[in-house]
Amino acid sequence: xxxxxxxxxxxxxxxxxxxxxxxxxxxxxxxxxxxxxxxxxxxxxxxxxxxxxxxxxxxxxxxxxxxxxxxxxxxxxxxxxxxxxxxxxxxxxxxxxxxxxxxxxxxxxxxxxxxxxxxxxxxxxxxxxxxxxxxxxxxxxxxxxxxxxxxxxxxxxxxxxxxxxxxxxxxxxxxxxxxxxxxxxxxxxxxxxxxxxxxxxxxxxxxxxxxxxxxxxxxxxxxxxxxxxxxxxxxxxxxxxxxxxxxxxxxxxxxxxxxxxxxxxxxxxxxxxxxxxxxxxxxxxxxxxxxxxxxxxxxxxxxxxxxx
Amino acid sequence: xxxxxxxxxxxxxxxxxxxxxxxxxxxxxxxxxxxxxxxxxxxxxxxxxxxxxxxxxxxxxxxxxxxxxxxxxxxxxxxxxxxxxxxxxxxxxxxxxxxxxxxxxxxxxxxxxxxxxxxxxxxxxxxxxxxxxxxxxxxxxxxxxxxxxxxxxxxxxxxxxxxxxxxxxxxxxxxxxxxxxxxxxxxxxxxxxxxxxxxxxxxxxxxxxxxxxxxxxxxxxxxxxxxxxxxxxx
Numbered sequence: 228x229x230x231x232x233x234x235x236x237x238x239x240x241x242x243x244x245x246x247x248x249x250x251x252x253x254x255x256x257x258x259x260x261x262x263x264x265x266x267x268x269x270x271x272x273x274x275x276x277x278x279x280x281x282x283x284x285x286x287x288x289x290x291x292x293x294x295x296x297x298x299x300x301x302x303x304x305x306x307x308x309x310x311x312x313x314x315x316x317x318x319x320x321x322x323x324x325x326x327x328x329x330x331x332x333x334x335x336x337x338x339x340x341x342x343x344x345x346x347x348x349x350x351x352x353x354x355x356x357x358x359x360x361x362x363x364x365x366x367x368x369x370x371x372x373x374x375x376x377x378x379x380x381x382x383x384x385x386x387x388x389x390x391x392x393x394x395x396x397x398x399x400x401x402x403x404x405x406x407x408x409x410x411x412x413x414x415x416x417x418x419x420x421x422x423x424x425x426x427x428x429x430x431x432x433x434x435x436x437x438x439x440x441x442x443x444x445x446x447x448x449x450x451x452x453x454x455x456x457x458x459x460x461x462x463x464x465x466x467x468x469x470x471x472x473x474x475x476x477x478x479x480x481x482x483x484x485x486x487x488x489x490x491x492x493x494x495x496x497x498x499x500x501x502x503x504x505x506x507x508x509x510x511x512x513x514x515x516x517x518x519x520x521x522x523x524x525x526x527x528x529x530x531x532x533x534x535x
Numbered sequence: 536x537x538x539x540x541x542x543x544x545x546x547x548x549x550x551x552x553x554x555x556x557x558x559x560x561x562x563x564x565x566x567x568x569x570x571x572x573x574x575x576x577x578x579x580x581x582x583x584x585x586x587x588x589x590x591x592x593x594x595x596x597x598x599x600x601x602x603x604x605x606x607x608x609x610x611x612x613x614x615x616x617x618x619x620x621x622x623x624x625x626x627x628x629x630x631x632x633x634x635x636x637x638x639x640x641x642x643x644x645x646x647x648x649x650x651x652x653x654x655x656x657x658x659x660x661x662x663x664x665x666x667x668x669x670x671x672x673x674x675x676x677x678x679x680x681x682x683x684x685x686x687x688x689x690x691x692x693x694x695x696x697x698x699x700x701x702x703x704x705x706x707x708x709x710x711x712x713x714x715x716x717x718x719x720x721x722x723x724x725x726x727x728x729x730x731x732x733x734x735x736x737x738x739x740x741x742x743x744x745x746x747x748x749x750x751x752x753x754x755x756x757x758x759x760x761x762x763x764x765x766x767x768x769x
Contacts, residue, residue: 236624237607237617237621237623238609238617240623241611241612241613241616241619242611242612244612244619244620244701244702245546245613246701247611257680257703258681261683262683265627267684267687267691268627268630268631269620270688270692270694270702271691271692271694272623272626272627273619273620274694274695274698275582276577276578276622276623277619277698278581280577280578280581280615280619437573437577453569
């Protein structure tokens with residue numbers, strides 16, 4: 228507990244904001260902040276950051292008498308979800324037509340239906356801006372990602388096979404925009420896991436402004452793969468990259484196109500100068516450059532001594 | 536505070552997660568990078584849209600990576616809120632430290648005797664503003680600390696009614712009513728003090744009208760932001 232004369236420490240301030248101060252501690256904090264310009268400024272700063280940060284979890288409330296309602300509500304919600312969630316989770320339907328695929332050189336691309344409801348998770352768009360010198364990337368992250376890719380790869384292969392068998396869902400892009408009509412029906416448990424993953428992603432949804440710049444007003448691409456970075460070299464043009472080799476491009480600010488990327492690996496950043504020229508960096512440090520809007524990619528070796 | 540009350544407010548999941556990060560758990564750290572680092576940077580951008588707080592976010596992220604900062608998180612709030620609090624604290628302290636060495640023009644305490652252009656045509660105006668400033672300052676001091684905090688949050692820090700109410704543990708409608716009551720109280724105290732200085736009701740009304748039209752150097756925000764001596768009797 229803070230002494231009455233001392234300013235609030237970060238922990239007390241955070242507890243106050245989250246409704247975790249009670250009794251004397253609550254009163255002492257109020258009394259102090261009422262007379263302290265610094266702490267008032269702190270409270271104001273906290274309020275400003277609140278608007279910018281999505282809630283990761285429901286705020287706790289001091290109403291302890293409502294505690295009994297929580298498990299009851301959770302049970303009721305679980306029952307409702309169990310009842311109404313379909314066995315085949317509805318996903319976005321790719322709309323690449325046969326004519327478009329044959330007539331256009333972009334035969335290896337999948338056009339993504341725009342859906343503002345689903346906004347995938349991403350790492351901070353400005354993650355390229357490294358932290359202080361003493362903060363290298365997290366240890367052995369690549370190993371975890373490799374394990375995860377190994378776990379996901381069979382599903383993707385199955386998905387590709389199923390997609391190849393269905394004419395309407397032929398695109399070969401590695402996007403997480405599955406072909407629902409052709410994919411084998413997942414078991415109920417898998418469906419729930421996917422639904423939970425989607426909900427989780429939506430909860431942690433980055434804003435499109437984080438990916439494509441503060442002035443971006445277009446909708447988000449309807450993919451479930453976590454997105455990690457983006458850049459907008461011109462108005463209505465935005466490149467977004469994500470995990471498992473997902474590269475998305477829009478040139479009209481509304482319709483997103485999934486591009487074929489030469490490696491199924493997690494992508495960490497993208498820089499672009501136009502709708503045709505972009506450089507994508509993978510989490511293991513490889514660089515891929517395109518000069519034709521993602522139709523072809525050239526691999527570049529990382530500079531000697533560079534850190535992945 | 537009773538132990539069960541502390542446990543009731545404990546964010547055990549976040550505490551366990553922070554401990555896992557501090558202990559070098561790679562999966563936990565990966566989740567931190569994907570979920571919490573963006574929060575840190577968004578909060579920095581919210582504090583300074585020009586990017587001036589990003590270096591503080593970098594610094595905090597560096598300390599978290601070295602695991603030295605996690606030990607100060609004890610689960611009394613969510614980890615996200617705690618990160619915002621740490622960042623806000625460092626940002627405000629740096630801002631205040633900078634202002635101490637380099638006072639900004641708007642931070643200078645207005646001199647009540649200084650006359651603006653309008654005052655030069657009305658010598659009595661400067662005197663009335665000085666009287667009002669003294670009276671208002673005393674009236675603010677006389678308020679209960681809770682009322683003063685509500686005023687400061689709403690008028691000086693530009694918090695919304697909902698945000699102000701949340702901090703004070705009251706509904707925003709209650710907060711609105713309390714603000715209206717406090718404004719009445721302030722006005723009552725100010726008028727009382729002006730009468731005590733010998734001003735009649737007509738002069739007080741005219742002064743109030745003139746100040747409402749052009750407050751000049753009189754700023755409630757500055758009065759609310761000034762440090763008041765802590766009254767332990769409250």
